[in-house]
Structures are given as C-alpha cells and as structure tokens.
Amino acid sequence: MDLEDDTTVFATLKSFNSFISRPDPPQRLSEQAAAGAGLQMQYKRSMELLEAAEKLHSKNQYLQLDQEKRQMELSHKRARFELEKAASDSARDFEREVDRNQELLGRIKRLEEREAESAKSQSEQVEANRALRKKLEGLTQKLEERDSTLETANQTISALKDEIRELKQKIQNQDATISTQTLENQALEEQLDLQRRKYQEVSQLCQSLQSAQSSCSEHIIKIKELERRLALQEQDVVMVRTMKSEVARVPDMDKELRRLREDNAYLRESRENSSLLKEEVEGLRRKLERMERTKEELVNMELEKERLCEKLQAWENLGQSTGLNIRKPEDLSREVIQIQQREIALKEQNYTLTSRVRTVERSQSELQGELAQQRSKALEEQKKRESQDALVRRLQKRVLLLTKERDGMRSILESYDSELAPTEYSPQLTKRLREAEDILQKTQSHHAEMEVQLTKAQEETGALKLQLQTVELELESVKKQQASAAESNSLVTKEEVSTLRLKIEDLEAERQRLEEQNSILEMRLERHNLQGDYDPVKTQVLHFKMNPTSVAKQQRQQEVESLREEVIRLREHLRSLQDGGALVHAQDDSSMPGSSLCLSLPPSQEVLDLRKQMESSELRNQRLKEVFQRKIQEFRTVCYVLTGYQIDITTENQYRLTSVYAEHMDDSLLFKKGSSGSMQLMETEFSKTLGEMVALHLHHQKSIPAFLSAVTLDLFSRQTAV
Amino acid sequence: MTSTLKGITLKGSAELVAEFFSFGINSILYQRGIYPPETFTRVTQYDMSLQLTTDVKLKNYLTNVVSQLKEWLFECTVQKLVLVITCLETNEVLERWQFDIECDKSAKESSAPREKSIKTIQDEIRSVIRQITATVTFLPLLESACSFDLLVYTDKDLVVPDRWEESGPQIISQSEEVRLRSFTTSIHKVNSMVAYKKTDSV
Numbered sequence: 047m048d049l050e051d052d053t054t055v056f057a058t059l060k061s062f063n064s065f066i067s068r069p070d071p072p073q074r075l076s077e078q079a080a081a082g083a084g085l086q087m088q089y090k091r092s093m094e095l096l097e098a099a100e101k102l103h104s105k106n107q108y109l110q111l112d113q114e115k116r117q118m119e120l121s122h123k124r125a126r127f128e129l130e131k132a133a134s135d136s137a138r139d140f141e142r143e144v145d146r147n148q149e150l151l152g153r154i155k156r157l158e159e160r161e162a163e164s165a166k167s168q169s170e171q172v173e174a175n176r177a178l179r180k181k182l183e184g185l186t187q188k189l190e191e192r193d194s195t196l197e198t199a200n201q202t203i204s205a206l207k208d209e210i211r212e213l214k215q216k217i218q219n220q221d222a223t224i225s226t227q228t229l230e231n232q233a234l235e236e237q238l239d240l241q242r243r244k245y246q247e248v249s250q251l252c253q254s255l256q257s258a259q260s261s262c263s264e265h266i267i268k269i270k271e272l273e274r275r276l277a278l279q280e281q282d283v284v285m286v287r288t289m290k291s292e293v294a295r296v297p298d299m300d301k302e303l304r305r306l307r308e309d310n311a312y313l314r315e316s317r318e319n320s321s322l323l324k325e326e327v328e329g330l331r332r333k334l335e336r337m338e339r340t341k342e343e344l345v346n347m348e349l350e351k352e353r354l355c356e357k358l359q360a361w362e363n364l365g366q367s368t369g370l371n372i373r374k375p376e377d378l379s380r381e382v383i384q385i386q387q388r389e390i391a392l393k394e395q396n397y398t399l400t401s402r403v404r405t406v407e408r409s410q411s412e413l414q415g416e417l418a419q420q421r422s423k424a425l426e427e428q429k430k431r432e433s434q435d436a437l438v439r440r441l442q443k444r445v446l447l448l449t450k451e452r453d454g455m456r457s458i459l460e461s462y463d464s465e466l467a468p469t470e471y472s473p474q475l476t477k478r479l480r481e482a483e484d485i486l487q488k489t490q491s492h493h494a495e496m497e498v499q500l501t502k503a504q505e506e507t508g509a510l511k512l513q514l515q516t517v518e519l520e521l522e523s524v525k526k527q528q529a530s531a532a533e534s535n536s537l538v539t540k541e542e543v544s545t546l547r548l549k550i551e552d553l554e555a556e557r558q559r560l561e562e563q564n565s566i567l568e569m570r571l572e573r574h575n576l577q578g579d580y581d582p583v584k585t586q587v588l589h590f591k592m593n594p595t596s597v598a599k600q601q602r603q604q605e606v607e608s609l610r611e612e613v614i615r616l617r618e619h620l621r622s623l624q625d626g627g628a629l630v631h632a633q634d635d636s637s638m639p640g641s642s643l644c645l646s647l648p649p650s651q652e653v654l655d656l657r658k659q660m661e662s663s664e665l666r667n668q669r670l671k672e673v674f675q676r677k678i679q680e681f682r683t684v685c686y687v688l689t690g691y692q693i694d695i696t697t698e699n700q701y702r703l704t705s706v707y708a709e710h711m712d713d714s715l716l717f718k719k720g721s722s723g724s725m726q727l728m729e730t731e732f733s734k735t736l737g738e739m740v741a742l743h744l745h746h747q748k749s750i751p752a753f754l755s756a757v758t759l760d761l762f763s764r765q766t767a768v
Numbered sequence: 769m770t771s772t773l774k775g776i777t778l779k780g781s782a783e784l785v786a787e788f789f790s791f792g793i794n795s796i797l798y799q800r801g802i803y804p805p806e807t808f809t810r811v812t813q814y815d816m817s818l819q820l821t822t823d824v825k826l827k828n829y830l831t832n833v834v835s836q837l838k839e840w841l842f843e844c845t846v847q848k849l850v851l852v853i854t855c856l857e858t859n860e861v862l863e864r865w866q867f868d869i870e871c872d873k874s875a876k877e878s879s880a881p882r883e884k885s886i887k888t889i890q891d892e893i894r895s896v897i898r899q900i901t902a903t904v905t906f907l908p909l910l911e912s913a914c915s916f917d918l919l920v921y922t923d924k925d926l927v928v929p930d931r932w933e934e935s936g937p938q939i940i941s942q943s944e945e946v947r948l949r950s951f952t953t954s955i956h957k958v959n960s961m962v963a964y965k966k967t968d969s970v
Contacts, residue, residue: 573945576947576963578864579937582924583924585921585924586921586924586934587919587921587934587936588920588928588933588934588935589918589932590829590832590918591932592829592931593916593917594829594915595854596917597915599859602856
C-alpha cells in the first residue's frame with residue numbers, strides 16, 4: 047500500500063508486470079502443447095531480448111528507483127526531521143494551547159459568572175428601571191398637577207391683578223372724594239374758628255363768673271371764721287368761769303402741793319432708803335450665795351474631813367500597829383524625818399566609827415609595821431648583843447690569854463731579870479711592857495665601852511619591847527572597842543536599819559513613780575502648751591477689742607438681723623397681699639392676667655422707669671417702621687414712575703419686573719441674582735416673545751438696562767400705535 | 769533701730785521682734801488667704817520679698833497691736849502671741865499660729881548690749897518666715913470665709929490697757945501641732961509653731 051501510495055509509477059509497472067506475468071503459464075502451456083520449435087526459438091529469443099531489454103530497462107529503472115529511493119529516503123529523512131520538528135513544535139503548541147485552553151476555560155467560567163451576575167444586575171436594573179419609570183410617571187403626573195395648579199394660580203394672579211387695577215381706580219375715585227372732603231374740611235375748619243372765637247368769649251364770661259364765685263366763697267369763709275371765733279369766745283367765757291372756780295381752789299391746791307412736796311421728799315428719802323436696802327439685799331444675797339457656796343464647800347469639806355478622818359484613823363491604826371506615835375501624816379513625816387535624821391546620825395556615827403576603825407586599822411598596820419621594824423631592830427640588837435657577847439667573851443679570853451701571856455711574859459721577864467742583868471734589857475722590856483699594858487688598857491677600855499654599848503642596846507630593846515607591848519595592848523583594846531561598837535551597832539540599829547532600808551526602798555520606788563508621773567505631766571503640759579493652754583494663775587490672755595474676727599462677726603450679725611427684718615417685712619407684705627390681693631386677682635384675672643403681679647407688688651421706681659423706656663423705645667420703633675414703610679413706598683412709586691418698571695421680590699434673589707406699558711397684567715420679566723452678583727434673565731411667557739431683543743441686547747451687548755429700555759420702547763410704541 | 773553693730777539692747781530687741789511679728793502676721797494672712805491677695809503689696813525685707821497688706825483697716829489694727837506688743841516686749845511681760853484663724857460660719861477655730869516668747873528678764877536690769885549681730889538675727893528670722901511660707905503645703909485648705917484674731921499671753925499682774933480685753937485661749941479641739949523654727953535676739957527668744965484642726969479626710 048505504501049508503495050502504491052508513494053508512487054503511482056510503481057503501481058502501473060507492477061500492474062503491467064502482473065498483467066504480463068499472469069497470461070504467461072497458459073500461453074506457455076498452449077505453445078508447448080501446440081508447439082513449434084521455431085516459434086519457440088523465436089519466441090525464446092524475443093523473450094530473451096525482451097528479457098534483456100527488460101533487464102536493462104529494469105536495471106535502469108532500478109538505478110532510477112534507487113536514486114529516487116535515495117532521494118526519497120533523503121526527502122523522507124528530511125520530511126521526518128521536519129515532521130519531528132513540527133511534531134515537537136506542535137507538541138509545544140499543543141501544550142500552550144492546552145494552557146490557553148485552560149485559561150480560556152477559566153475565563154469562560156468567570157465570564158459565565160459575570161454574565162450571571164450581570165444578568166442578575168440587569169434584572170435588578172430592569173426592576174429599578176420599572177420602579178423609576180413608575181416614579182417618573184408619578185412625577186410627571188405630579189408635574190402635570192403642579193402645572194395645572196400653576197396655571198390656576200396664574201389665572202388667579204391675573205384676576206387679582208385685575209382686581210388691583212380696579213382697586214386703583216377706586217383709590218383714584220376715593221382721592222377725588224378726599225379732595226372734595228378736604229374742601230369740606232376747610233369749610234368746617236373755618237366754622238370751627240368761628241366757634242372757637244365764640245368759645246373764647248364764653249370762657250371769658252365763665253372766668254368772670256368764677257372770680258365772682260371765688261369772692262363769694264371767700265366771703266363765706268370769712269363768715270364761717272367769724273362764727274368760729276364767736277364760738278371760741280363763748281368757750282373762753284366758759285373757761286374763764288371754770289378758771290375762776292379753779293383759782294378759788296388754788297390755796298387748797300397750794301396746801302395740797304406742800305403736803306405732796308413733803309410726801310415727795312419723804313418718798314425720795316424712802317426711795318434712797320429702799321435703794322440702800324436693795325443694795326443691802328443685793329449684798330446679803332451675794333453673802334447668801336457665798337454662804338451657800340461656803341456651805342457646799344463645808345459639806346464638801348466635811349466629806350473630805352470624814353475621808354481624812356478615815357485616813358487619819360487608818361494612819362492612827364498604822365501608828366498603833368507600828369507602835370510609833372503617829373497620829374497624822376505630819377507625825378509620820380516627822381517620824382520619817384526623825385528616823386531619817388536618826389539614820390543619818392547613825393550613818394554618820396557609822397561613818398565616824400568606820401573611819402575610826404579605818405584609822406585604827408591604819409595605825410595598827412603602821413604599828414605592826416613599826417613592830418616588825420622594832421622586832422627586826424631588836425633582833426639586830428640581839429644579834430649585835432650576841433656578837434658583842436661573843437666579842438666580849440673573845441676579848442675576855444684574849445684578856446685572859448693576854449694576862450696569861452703577860453704573866454708568862456712577866457715570868458719570862460722576871461726570869462730574864464733574874465737571869466740577866468736588868469740594865470741591858472730592862473728599858474727595852476719596860477717599854478714593851480708599857481706598850482702591852484697600854485694595849486691592855488685600851489682593850490679594857492674598849493671592853494668597857496662595848497659593855498656600855500651592850501647595856502644601852504639591851505635597854506633600848508627593853509624599851510622597844512615595852513612599846514610593843516603597849517601598842518599591842520592598845521591594839522587589843524581598839525579591837526575590843528571595835529568589836530563592842532560593832533556589836534552594839536548591830537544589836538541596836540539592825541532592826542531600825544532594816545525598816546529604814548525598806549522605807550527607803552519604798553520611798554525610792556515612790557520617787558521613781560512620781561518622777562514618771564512628773565515626766566508624763568510635763569509632756570502633757572508641753573502638749574497643752576503647744577495647743578495654747580496656759581496657767582491662769584500666772585498668765586492672762588488679751589486681745590484687741592476691735593479685732594478683725596469680732597468685727598467680722600458683728601458685721602455678720604448685723605447682716606443676719608437686717609436680713610431677718612427684711613424677711614419679716616416681706617412675709618408680712620406677702621400675708622397682707624394674700625389677704626387683700628385675692629379680690630384684686632379675681633377682678634384682674636379676666637381682663638389683665640399679666641398685670642395681676644404688677645398690681646400685687648407696687649412696682650418700684652426702677653421698674654417704672656424701665657417700662658417707660660421700653661414704651662418710648664417701642665413707640666420709636668413703630669414710628670421708624672412707619673417712616674420706613676412710607677419711604678419705601680415712595681421710593682417704589684418713584685422707581686415705577688421714572689423707569690417704567692414695577693420691581694417685586696417674588697422669592698429670595700428673584701426680581702419680577704412689570705412694565706407700565708405691559709399689554710397684559712402677567713407680562714413680566716423675571717431676573718435672578720446669581721451668586722457672583724450678576725443678574726440673569728429667567729424665561730417667562732413674556733420673555734419668550736422677546737427673542738430678538740434678548741439676542742441683541744443681552745447676548746450681544748450684554749446690557750440689561752438697554753434691554754429693558756428697548757422693551758419699554760417697544761411696548762410704548764405698541765400702545766401708542768393702538 | 770537703736771542697736772548698733774556692737775550688739776543688741778532690750779529696746780532694739782523688742783523692736784526687732786515686733787517687726788518680725790508685723791511681717792510674720794502679714795505673710796500668714798497672705799499665705800492662708802484670709803485677705804484677698806490683691807490687697808497685698810510686695811516689699812523687700814530680710815533680703816527676701818514679702819507681702820504687706822494695703823487694707824487700711826487691717827493696717828491700723830496691726831500697727832495698734834504691734835506697737836502695744838513692742839511696749840510689752842520692752843517690759844518683758846509678754847509670754848505668747850497667738851494668731852487665731854476662725855471660721856466665720858461655724859465660729860470654729862481652725863488654726864493657731866503660736867509664737868512663744870521667752871524674755872530674758874535680766875536684760876531689764878543691766879542695760880549692757882548683748883553680743884549678737886543684727887545680721888545673724890535677721891537670718892534666723894528669714895528662715896522662720898520661709899518656714900511659715902512653706903507650711904502652706906501641709907496645712908489643710910481654708911474653704912469657708914475666715915477671720916483672724918491676735919491673742920497676747922501676758923503676765924497676770926499686767927494692767928489691761930484701754931481698747932484691750934481679756935479673752936479665752938481659743939483652743940482647737942482635736943488639733944495637730946507642728947513646731948517651726950525659732951530665733952533669738954539673745955534677749956527675746958521666739959519659738960514658733962502652728963496647730964491646726966485635724967481633718968477627717970486626711
């Protein structure tokens with residue numbers, strides 16, 4: 047199929063081949079069957095030729111086909127390549143298209159939604175439109191109604207204008223009548239003048255009459271006066287008579303007077319007495335008060351006395367219990383003082399004794415020291431004595447020795463003397479002897495001296511011993527004394543001391559308590575002092591009489607009093623008004639409800655003044671209004687006459703101009719004042735007919751006065767032409 | 769001022785103290801608003817600016833009282849000066865400014881001047897007045913209309929002069945007291961304090 051599709055040539059060729067090849071076998075069979083060799087040969091040759099030719103041809107064709115095939119392949123490749131390319135492109139395109147499609151689908155959806163929405167809105171709008179149409183129709187109906195009413199109004203306006211015209215005419219007629227009436231008036235005034243003159247004459251006559259009447263009345267008064275005088279005189283006469291009778295009574299009166307004077311004097315005295323008595327009474331009363339007070343005090347005192355008696359009893363009991371002569375606190379204090387004094391004395395004694403003991407001890411110690419010294423001295427002396435004794439013994443021994451020696455020597459010497467010639471050796475020996483004797487004498491003297499010294503020392507030691515003994519005795523005596531003193535002290539005063547000690551402790555405790563109290567009281571006092579308290583015994587508090595506080599208080603008092611008075615006054619006033627004003631209320635409520643209050647309270651001068659001022663100002667206002675109205679009317683008429691236009695203000699910022707020469711009553715021009723002050727012509731029925739002039743004067747020349755003048759001229763010319 | 773730079777005499781001391789009272793009372797009246805502030809004028813004293821009243825009646829009253837006080841200071845018979853602030857509506861005592869005066873009576877006998885310079889005394893006085901000014905911060909506000917009175921505590925044997933009379937001590941019920949500074953001229957010692965009514969709200 048592909049081949050056929052690709053090339054038509056192949057198709058024809060094959061069909062040809064097939065065409066050729068198909069009838070081949072039967073031919074061959076027929077030829078073989080029928081057969082001739084020649085023919086067969088020829089046929090074979092031709093067939094071979096044909097085959098060769100066909101082979102060549104097919105070769106060619108093959109080559110050609112090969113080439114073609116190559117070309118075809120190439121082109122096929124190319125085409126495939128291109129196709130691939132195209133395929134990829136188309137794939138890409140396809141993708142894009144798919145995307146787009148999706149987008150578009152989305153868009154379509156959105157659009158569908160929108161469409162739905164729009165359809166909804168459309169339907170709504172359609173409904174709204176319908177409603178609006180209905181409204182419009184209603185409005186148009188209303189408008190038409192309005193138009194109709196406007197037209198009716200216009201008609202009424204025109205009718206009214208006609209009426210105004212008629213009224214004007216009537217006014218003119220009335221003016222005429224007024225002028226005639228003024229004429230009549232003048233005539234009447236003249237008549238009035240005449241009447242006045244007549245009246246003056248009459249009044250003069252009246253005056254004369256009055257003067258006559260007044261003189262008459264004066265006369266009458268005089269007469270009356272005279273009559274009164276007469277009556278007075280008659281009274282005088284009566285009085286004189288009475289006086290006479292009284293004068294007759296005068297001496298009696300004098301007597302009485304004297305008596306009365308005496309009485310008076312007596313009464314005066316008695317009054318003085320009475321005043322004295324009063325004073326006395328006062329004094330007595332005071333005394334009584336004092337007495338009462340003293341009585342009260344007495345009672346108090348008695349109570350106190352009883353209390354004190356009880357206390358005293360307690361004290362006495364205490365005194366009895368204690369055994370001391372305590373009857374009163376004074377006694378106690380005296381006793382305490384005595385005890386204290388005794389204690390003090392005892393203390394003093396004690397002190398003196400202790401001091402004495404101390405001195406004695408001191409002296410004892412001194413003496414002991416001395417004793418020791420003395421003992422040591424004695425020992426020394428003894429030692430000395432012993433040494434001296436030893437020395438004496440030695441010396442005695444030596445003396446013995448020496449005497450023995452001397453004796454020996456003397457014997458030797460005597461032997462020598464006997465043996466030898468004394469002449470040779472004797473001087474020498476005698477010398478020696480003498481020397482020895484001297485020495486002996488010296489030693490003997492020394493001995494004696496020593497012995498003397500010894501005795502002296504012994505004497506001394508004896509004296510010292512004596513002293514020592516005396517001192518010891520003294521010491522003992524002192525010790526004894528001391529012991530006795532201590533014993534006596536302890537025996538006598540121990541109890542007293544203990545009681546006194548207790549008392550002292552109590553007193554000390556009390557003292558501490560009192561000190562505390564004192565400090566508390568001092569603190570309190572300080573606090574009170576801070577708060578401004580003072581001791582009335584020592585201090586007085588003064589202040590200036592006219593100090594600001596009292597002045598302010600007085601002022602306040604006065605103010606309060608004045609206010610109170612005012613309140614009372616007002617209350618009374620109110621009461622009187624409530625009583626009397628009820629009738630006035632009843633009368634005035636119907637006619638003047640506002641003035642009832644004014645009537646009830648007499649208006650003060652200020653209120654009256656203010657009312658007057660108000661009235662005058664109101665009057666002035668009224669007058670001003672009238673004047674303004676008149677002036678405005680005048681101004682309007684002048685404008686109407688001069689410009690030929692009547693200007694009316696229909697509504698705010700709208701002015702209607704009606705010409706004098708208007709053909710119809712409702713021919714008018716309507717101007718509106720813009721925000722910038724410029725005037726704009728509004729369309730009316732009349733202005734529609736003035737298209738030309740509007741175009742010329744307003745649009746072209748832009749001048750309203752020119753337009754108005756042109757309109758005036760036009761209307762005027764139309765009227766005159768008619 | 770009779771005292772010289774050397775020292776201070778009894779007379780000079782009395783005058784100094786009286787002057788202090790004059791200025792002190794004025795500044796209390798100004799600070800506590802007993803009189804409207806526009807009736808006060810500014811003056812310079814003790815190296816500070818103080819308020820002095822211009823109200824004629826008040827001035828008169830103060831000069832009367834202060835001159836009498838000076839006399840008593842000279843005689844050393846005055847013990848206290850008290851400025852009492854009373855509420856006019858309820859007649860209740862709201863504040864008491866108390867100046868205790870301690871007189872050195874020995875100065876009456878010996879006229880020898882004491883050695884204390886006026887400058888130091890005035891410094892002390894200035895600090896007292898400063899403290900008076902500062903008390904406004906803690907004293908309760910005087911809401912109603914108030915008036916003041918000056919009480920002088922003197923010795924009992926003093927003869928009450930004309931235009932003066934005895935008075936009560938005007939003690940505040942339930943008061944709080946604050947001690948202020950004191951100063952001394954070495955003859956007169958002035959202890960100042962203020963007592964005020966306790967308010968329930970505080």
